[in-house]
Amino acid sequence: MNDTLPIEVTVNGRLRSFDVAVNHTLLEVLRDDLGLTGTKECCVVGECGACTVLVDGTPMNSCLMLAVEVDGSEVMTVEGLGLEGKLDRLQEAFLDEGAAQCGFCIPGQLMSAHALLAQNPHPTVEDVNEALAGNLCRCAGYQQIRAAVLAAVQGGGR
């Protein structure tokens, strides 16, 4: 149970080499080993999306991946959004639209939205609903979240 393996992974643009327990998920390693607690834990069965991160640009439930699986990959978490202390266009739009209520699901929503816009710069309402369908929000601010994603597209120059 305490076997470890060394991994090399780029986290939010920073290359890191360290040992991880082979039985630990990416979520556990991000939160407990790296202290990146922006990624949230809720259902740990891949249903709620609170733990969504980007692995080589693809949104993944980090609770369903073993940390050893990301050896050699690039991982981006909510802490990696925005540059030099400035919010990115999605983060700004989430604030403008009041999309973050309790906020617990928001890191996951942002990562899914980030991946959507990277793949599809001009999504429709249906595209947004589909891309974020794996991110539960019990405050149910879905309409504000959707509006924020669409507003981020319009304000793309920011």
Next chain:
Amino acid sequence: MKAQGGVGAGAHRLGGIGRVTGAQLYVADIPVADALHVKLVTLDCAHARILSIDSAAAEQVPGVVFVMKPEDLPQPIPRFGPQYQDRPVMADGEVKYHGEVVAAVAAETKDAAEEGARLVKVEYEALPAIFTLEAALAPGAELVQDPSIRRPGPLTGTNVLSEYHFGWGDVDAVADEADIIVEHTYDWASQTQFAIEPHGCIAAPDSDGIIVWSSIQHPYQLQKTLAKVLGMPMSKVRVFAPDPGGAFGGKQHPKLEPLVAFMALRADRPVRLILTLEEAFQAVRSAGARMTVRTGINSDGTLVFQDFVDDFLVGAYGDTGDRISAKASFLSAGPYRTPAVRITSRAVLSHTTPCHPMRGFGIPQVTWARESNLDEAALAAGVDRLEIRLKNLVKYGEEHVPGDTPADGDWAQTVRKAASEIGWGTPLPKGQGRGIAIGVKSGPTTGLSYSTVRFLGDGSVLVFSGTSDMGQGARTIYAQIAAEELGVPLAHVSVVMGDTSVVPYDQQTSASRSSVLMGNAVLNACRDIQRKLRARVAEMEGIDEKSITLDRGVMRLPDREEPIPAVLKKVLGPMGGEVVGNGEARKDALPEHPLGGTALFFEFNCTAVDVAVDTETGETTILRHVTVGDVGLALNPVQVTGQDEGAAVMGVGLSLMEHLIWDGEGRTRNLGAIDYRIPTSKDLPLELVSFSVENADGPGPYGVKGISEGSLLCTAPAVAAAVRDACGAVIRDLPLSPERVWRAIQEQS
């Protein structure tokens, strides 16, 4: 406009930046050095006698520090609870619901704690469980609670925790006058709050006291409970309450915090327990209910009487089950002018998770029954379903419950707006249907909130408020009030919350009270500052205080008007310093009132929907969903919309999807996100629109009322009525799952 702004501005959420950057620290994110991890031991059983607990193997796991067993607690095991002090810190000889804690492992790592928990061997004798109203109320039913822990009285030897009788007029005497009487029984399933942040707490010994971090809505209740259970003065119990990651009522009162506190004291080091979602489901749920309603009307739709029997299935311990059943049932008859009303309400114990408040506090349950039955009466009389509501709706200032607060809004305005926005009375295509329903909920019946506001030397402001900001945006509202009153930019206001040693007392964050009660406390604290400044200015200028008037952000002297921040600078002078104000807001108890107090305000909502039903599959699609709330005044319209739409979507989930499923032995079968579905972005109404009626007639600052529950109060009856209108399916138990709708369609054809 959004970046600044006092009252009425759609200002950015305070705390918003932390929420979009991941910097916001929820309880599980708080680094506490040297903390042990706790894993709970539970049984796959709803009711059992514990014969022995063997922790030897668990204690051999490297990293396990100790296993906490009931015998390690003070004896008799301390009990606590918001209304009844009947919940033991850990299962006391018997497990009384699926998931009740029998032991807890403390270890250096999460892995070791989990491994240890798997190895704790519990010998037990499984006992039959009671998990339905029928079984609990059957003559000779086994008692869920030993009479020794019950309050003495006529109910002690039954499974009825509490029973209330409300009403006015004489139902039996007027029943003959009714042209039409319709009677049916309606069921509301037990559901779960499902905050995306599972509950968590951390406890750390602190010299001769203790510090506890918890994702709790009521930090001051937790402080009081811990002080009592641990035998410490309240001043030695410091509760940090970081913003909950959603609560929806489920995080109001203490549950596992006392256990974690005892474990920290035993370990003499910090101890942390973060629940899994499955454990959170077992820690808290809402009250299921069965309501039998008899409505009598005249042929023109005028109400003659309403008669209710409301039974709520509460859990193994009292928790808030009594209060939910009483407060909700009290308003069973809704906002109508009814000559005679009879209400019997019972909270019924069972071997299930103790029921806890959930957004709406029982009102969605009684509203489902009343509004559905009213529709059935209207259909029987051939009266339009909107007309029957408007005809019987009380007018502004008229009592709907004699002796309670009268209608505090122009409620017909709200109903008419909803009807107009849904196009009531206009034709619909085949296969579509329309429903309309009204919800009304009492705000708090008592309340006490204090705030301290510090006006700092540079004109910036610190507001201290004991509210929990769990997504409703209380922090932003208080900052907007302070910005308005003290005439400073919103960006210069910070709000300090969540520390019972620093922030003054607040009774609760519940019942949509905070904008009104704490809002008034903040307002009063700011006005205390204004008055202190006025006294000093009068002294400095040698003029009469009465010649100076105060307004929002400005001071008016006989010869000039000055912004408050400029006044502050002059008053403080070269030495600097600050001006501190204190504010209080209270709603006093009325012992003679059946609920211990009148409603401070009402949340009033009208919801109207258009639906389409697929008769092949029974699937319901909400095409247009209109919610209109009487909010008094929208202090922050963006947040009002967020709360209103959010509650509406939650209401859709409660109506169409959500129910806890107990198996034949009372174990919860759908623990967690795979089997308990809540709405996703793909389950939204195709159109969802929220409107506010604003007449500035509420008791809060500038006329606000509470708003955060309104739009889920009557979602279910509106949707069910629309389903019936669309396809004729009559459904009286929730949720309106496709299977249920499909079966109802088959039955009527």
